[in-house]
Amino acid sequence: MAIPAACPPAQAEEASDTTPIQADYRYSAYREGSLPADKISNRSGDRYHVDSYQFRLSDTLAGTQDVAADLVVETMGGASPWFITPGVSGKPIQVLSGASIEDRRQALTLSDTRRFGDGTAGVDVNYSHERDYRSAGLGLSGSYDLDHQLDTLSAGLGFTENTLKPTGGDSVRFPDRIAGAHSHEFSAFAGITRVVNVNTQIETSLNYTQQAGYLSDPYKLAYVGGNLLPDQRPDGRRELAWLTRLRYFVPAADAALHLDYRYYADDWDIRAHTVDIAWYQQLPHDWLVVPRVRWYSQSQANFYAPYYLAEPSNYLISSDYRLSPYGALSLGAEASKKFRGWTLSARYENYRSGARYSLHSVDVQNPGLVDFQVFSIALKKEF
Amino acid sequence: MRGWHVFLAGVASLCAPAMALEVGQGAPEFTAERLDAAQPVHLSEQHGRVVLVDFWASWCGPCRQSLPLYQKLRDSLGSRGFSLIAVNVDMRVRDGQRLLQSMQLDALMNAAVQDSDGKIATLFGVQAMPSSYLIDRHGVVRSMHIGFKPSDIGALRASISQLLDEK
Amino acid sequence: MKIIMLRFSAALAALLLAACSLTPPAAWQRGNLAQPIMAWNPDGPGAAARDHTYISKEAAAGGASAAGGGCGCR
Numbered sequence: 001m002a003i004p005a006a007c008p009p010a011q012a013e014e015a016s017d018t019t020p021i022q023a024d025y026r027y028s029a030y031r032e033g034s035l036p037a038d039k040i041s042n043r044s045g046d047r048y049h050v051d052s053y054q055f056r057l058s059d060t061l062a063g064t065q066d067v068a069a070d071l072v073v074e075t076m077g078g079a080s081p082w083f084i085t086p087g088v089s090g091k092p093i094q095v096l097s098g099a100s101i102e103d104r105r106q107a108l109t110l111s112d113t114r115r116f117g118d119g120t121a122g123v124d125v126n127y128s129h130e131r132d133y134r135s136a137g138l139g140l141s142g143s144y145d146l147d148h149q150l151d152t153l154s155a156g157l158g159f160t161e162n163t164l165k166p167t168g169g170d171s172v173r174f175p176d177r178i179a180g181a182h183s184h185e186f187s188a189f190a191g192i193t194r195v196v197n198v199n200t201q202i203e204t205s206l207n208y209t210q211q212a213g214y215l216s217d218p219y220k221l222a223y224v225g226g227n228l229l230p231d232q233r234p235d236g237r238r239e240l241a242w243l244t245r246l247r248y249f250v251p252a253a254d255a256a257l258h259l260d261y262r263y264y265a266d267d268w269d270i271r272a273h274t275v276d277i278a279w280y281q282q283l284p285h286d287w288l289v290v291p292r293v294r295w296y297s298q299s300q301a302n303f304y305a306p307y308y309l310a311e312p313s314n315y316l317i318s319s320d321y322r323l324s325p326y327g328a329l330s331l332g333a334e335a336s337k338k339f340r341g342w343t344l345s346a347r348y349e350n351y352r353s354g355a356r357y358s359l360h361s362v363d364v365q366n367p368g369l370v371d372f373q374v375f376s377i378a379l380k381k382e383f
Numbered sequence: 384m385r386g387w388h389v390f391l392a393g394v395a396s397l398c399a400p401a402m403a404l405e406v407g408q409g410a411p412e413f414t415a416e417r418l419d420a421a422q423p424v425h426l427s428e429q430h431g432r433v434v435l436v437d438f439w440a441s442w443c444g445p446c447r448q449s450l451p452l453y454q455k456l457r458d459s460l461g462s463r464g465f466s467l468i469a470v471n472v473d474m475r476v477r478d479g480q481r482l483l484q485s486m487q488l489d490a491l492m493n494a495a496v497q498d499s500d501g502k503i504a505t506l507f508g509v510q511a512m513p514s515s516y517l518i519d520r521h522g523v524v525r526s527m528h529i530g531f532k533p534s535d536i537g538a539l540r541a542s543i544s545q546l547l548d549e550k
Numbered sequence: 551m552k553i554i555m556l557r558f559s560a561a562l563a564a565l566l567l568a569a570c571s572l573t574p575p576a577a578w579q580r581g582n583l584a585q586p587i588m589a590w591n592p593d594g595p596g597a598a599a600r601d602h603t604y605i606s607k608e609a610a611a612g613g614a615s616a617a618g619g620g621c622g623c624r
Binding site: 026028032052054055056058068070072078119120141143145148149150151152154156187189193194195197198199201203205207209239242243245247249251255256260262264266270272274280282288296298301322323328334345347349353370372374376382 | 571572573574575577579580582583585587588589590592593594595596598599600602603604607608609610611612613614615618619620622624
Binding site for chain 2: 578621623
């Protein structure tokens, strides 16, 4: 969205009057680990899988205008957490939905950013479509350089409209499932970037989001005193994310350290920390190796419980693990090689979640916490 | 931290040599080594010619767009008395040489000089990359330009032509 | 786990302080900052794929895209 902070590498094959067009392709395979038998009631603990195909075309026009088009096509399917039962001696058991039919998602994002002297202004539109969900959004952003490009201020606004038409809504099989719903989202961000010294730059930004409408999960139920009731979350959510990023070049190693920290807080009482550390190691013959570690920890939503003995007075119920207290640790690595204007790369990530990774002690770990692996390959070409 | 920056900037501006050049001033004399050979280049040697002193680096995107267009200017206006001095500020001279080779701009090599310690850039008070200074036949700076877009070349050609017509 | 995180945060703070030699670079000294591996997002589609996965699987979301840094070229 923003004009790239770093200039592209000097890999041009021949003298050209314009910057090259860049094309990217990436395939990612996302596979969730099966849940162990002692955590589920289903015969199989197999979960979700996603195959993702990304395409990107980007170019700089007249040296002042960055344009890009991103297309994502995904196929996904598998079993998802459906509801949790108290189980024997109060140790909660996850019941998975049966394997869903293969679903497909397509999303397109177009962006255009122009430079005007020391400032930039940009717009982006995005549209996403899958069988039961549609989303359309618009974003505006701008930046301004101060002090001979040592400081940069940036800010932006965004608006997204979502429409949900759950499969099997209002049907004989799922009479309690809603037939359709809307929600929308408004967001704003502001950030400062500072070049600290010859090898260091740092950026900090605040991102505020306000959601309104139907925010529950129509496919999930919660156990309430022997009954199974539909997932019911508040119809509003206000979120604040504070992200700070450091990029530190190490000349002796010809490598760069990336350090990202994000603090998240919302009015559902969830507080989360995310630390992402990566080491970009350049090697001879245009090889690049990037080991990465990511740690995540969140507290629970105030209305969350794995199961309920009685209906809460505010009627809000959800046993979705994504609102439960837990932490996660992810280890990954990427290797890439450049040759004659092409870049080929492969990436692997192993993500594990659990109470043991959480910053705070967790009384009851949600049995539906997810472990996953991602294997991804990408191809990039400059024309 | 903010206060420290202001203080250090203040100290630095007191210690630094003459600040940014101004139009109408005489261009500072300098000597630099050619990028491809250990041969010195003196700005004073260009007296009587119209000179474009351009500061560029391998890591600077707009610079890479400008270099082939500057070579075209040399091709068409060189015989009328136009000279280019392309000052490379790469910390490693090798990076600048490699860029010219990979862009097949070997013809530009004899106009490129190295300034890896930034002494000439400091002398000219370069504020942003790229920066170019147009100097007339009498050694006076007539215009300065920060940044580069391909559409800038038309106005630059016109300015150079005008200065070439001056006596 | 918590002790490890506290020690880690302290090390992080120390690293940040060490990185802060407070001499901002001159315009011609921004070569290291301009390196592709120093970009906020060296791999746009890759970062987008990762972010999308985390947003779908975790409660936290958001992290604005900011501009600036790098070569500061015009």
